[in-house]
Amino acid sequence: MSNSFVAASALTRFGNPRMRMPQHWQNATVTALADLTPTVREFCITPDTLAVQPQTPGSHLQVRLQIADDDTQTRSYSLVGEPNAASYRIAVKRMDAGRGGSRHMWQLTTGDRLIISEPNNYFPLSFDSDDYLLIAGGIGITPLISMAQALARHVERSHARVRFCYGARSTDELAYRDVLEAALGERLALFTRDANQQINFDAEIARLSATAQVYCCGPVPMLDALTAAWRAAGRPLQNLRFETFGNSGHVETQSFTVRLPRHQLELRVAAACSLLDALETAGVPVLYDCRRGECGLCAMDVIAVEGEIDHRDVFLSAHEKVASTRICACVSRVVGGITLDSAYRATA
Ligand code: FES
Incomplete structure (x- = not known):
């Protein structure tokens, strides 16, 4: 367990992690929209075939977004309010300077199609306190x-x-x-x-x-x-x-350089892209699950930093963040450049 606080991650156990944790993806339809504030919109999402799964307080849903023809991204959104048998509810804040996920969601209208996961919970509520x-x-x-x-x-x-x-x-x-x-x-x-x-x-x-x-x-x-x-x-x-939420850091989101000597790769991570997405696009295998900075599966070893890491996860401990020897690729970013090791090892 990495974090001394009980962040959502610290309650999670993984038995045999693979490069991607299994998700039961399914097709769904946006069935209702409601503007709650000038920048927050609620979405009712109804799965096509599978019944709405049980959800406990703190659960979230993953949504696959087709941002462009060659750009599919995954976002995690907390499930809002009391569960009901017909649909899931999420709320999305429009971030004009974000990575594009919220802008894409705000372009959806009722009847539009989505691909969603089943609910997961890394932020469970316990009822044993006074x-x-x-x-x-x-x-x-x-x-x-x-x-x-x-x-x-x-x-x-x-x-x-x-x-x-x-x-x-x-x-x-x-x-x-x-x-x-x-x-x-x-x-x-x-x-x-x-x-x-x-x-x-x-x-x-x-x-x-x-x-x-x-x-x-x-x-x-x-x-x-x-x-x-x-x-x-x-x-x-x-x-x-x-x-x-992974888009809230200590410094403004900006592009940065990542080097992976083991893969003989140097990449530019655009401001609109996460480090994890950039690595996946380049074919670098990275473990992940939550994509919210909670589970710690995507944490990678840092070889060198030219600049500063903007840690945006709740998995690494405060000590680990200061030491900057690991980075959660799904949400954390860099000002400048970074050299990383990956789990990849060439077979003899
Ligand atoms: S995928 Fe869970 S912390 Fe990055």
């Missing part, structure tokens, strides 16, 4: 909605407490606010940057019981700040559980 704090930043709200709904029911049957801190850029970007208010009432606290409101992690942590669990999804800088506050409070690291 006190829960959920923290969401921006589109990080998506995995936490079903957690909030499940915990709202749970606390009715137990003596557990729950509080939800939800931060967004502006009031009109608070997607699912009505759903959360209905589930949690006064246990929901809203923070918006346009009102100069910020979540005070020190104060929020101080009001928790000794055995409280925190579940957080948001941009990497938010997770860094929460992690620092959690450490400073001397809290048990296993009770801080988080997930992020």
Whole structure:
């Protein structure tokens, strides 16, 4: 186990990993769309043949996107809200400066076809605590909605407490606010940057019981700040559980160079492409599963860095990130250039 925190990854076990973990891909149709905020759109996706699979709070769905004739990419989206028997629901924030996945999703209309996986969960909710704090930043709200709904029911049957801190850029970007208010009432606290409101992690942590669990999804800088506050409070690291979205780094997304001496390759990774996608396109075998910086399967050994790694995963420990001896190829990026080793070994 690499991460001392219980990131989604740390709860996952893999028996016999292959170059790609098996996914049960299936055809599906976009059956409904709803604009929740100026930049967040909800998609209802109905599978063609297989029944909608059971989904636990924190689950996500993978979607194959045909960005261009020669460019198929895979994205992971958290499943939103209570499961239903007919369809899956995801919400996508439009990122105009992103890698193209969200722009592609926003071009879809009802009746359009998709290829989707079955649900997976690397960010599971446990019901063994007496006190829960959920923290969401921006589109990080998506995995936490079903957690909030499940915990709202749970606390009715137990003596557990729950509080939800939800931060967004502006009031009109608070997607699912009505759903959360209905589930949690006064246990929901809203923070918006346009009102100069910020979540005070020190104060929020101080009001928790000794055995409280925190579940957080948001941009990497938010997770860094929460992690620092959690450490400073001397809290048990296993009770801080988080997930992020891979397009949120410490520096702006930009192109970079990757060298693989074992393959005698030098590649340019475009700003619109992940390191993992670039390696796959070049025919370099790389293990992966979640493509969200959670499972750690895609972590590669770093031989040298000319510049700086922008670690965007929640799998590697803080110590490993500082050491920069490994990089999660699915989400993390580089400013400058990097030389990597791969799992490939020529047979004698
Ligand atoms: S594929 Fe899971 S961390 Fe990269």
